[in-house]
């Protein structure tokens with residue numbers, strides 16, 4: 001089975017209602033350019049409802065940027081998986097490096113979040129992994145990524161609701177994209193890890209690349225065997241850039 005190309009916008013703590021309208025219009029206008037591509041937008045959670053209204057008739061999926069590891073209760077400021085589902089999200093980013101570095105997403109917390117998401121019907125976990133510049137220099141990339149996968153997925157038995165995003169920390173928001181070959185090498189290692197863990201089902205898991213993906217480098221990245229699409233930060237805030245990236249992903253299906 002061919003893996004459906006996937007492009008996910010991670011707005012991080014950016015965007016507003018005006019951008020929801022502009023972006024939704026642009027995606028509607030150009031949808032025919034990338035019919036085979038699954039497009040997901042992860043806005044700040046308070047904009048999910050505005051997105052849901054804006055794309056009610058469109059084939060655009062919504063996602064959250066994080067979730068709490070508990071199902072409900074006294075967790076001021078947090079969102080449960082079921083609340084996010086109710087707000088329209090069917091994807092959740094987990095273990096983004098910004099959350100690992102600055103917001104206390106330890107390996108056990110990420111594993112607990114993964115199990116919350118996998119327990120929710122119609123919800124897909126997008127697990128983010130990736131090494132720092134220093135770890136790459138010390139040739140620890142494979143070891144770091146494998147350890148992140150093992151910590152988050154050790155207790156997971158099935159992979160149908162799973163997407164992996166390889167986001168080298170040194171490439172995030174820096175303009176320094178991994179070369180297509182550098183990215184493919186890590187994606188191939190992730191693919192092997194997934195097939196060892198999940199058997200042939202691991203071959204169906206989509207693996208996205210994230211880190212300074214732009215309109216002008218997306219096609220070369222998406223041409224690689226194991227790069228099934230992208231997780232897009234900065235360029236997902238500009239309609240022309242994001243539409244061009246979605247269009248670049250369409251070539252994977254031909």
Ligand code: 13P
Nearest residue numbers: 010172173211212233234
């Ligand atoms: P940039 O595309 O801005 O480098 O961000 C990547 C990212 O962190 C997406 O989650």
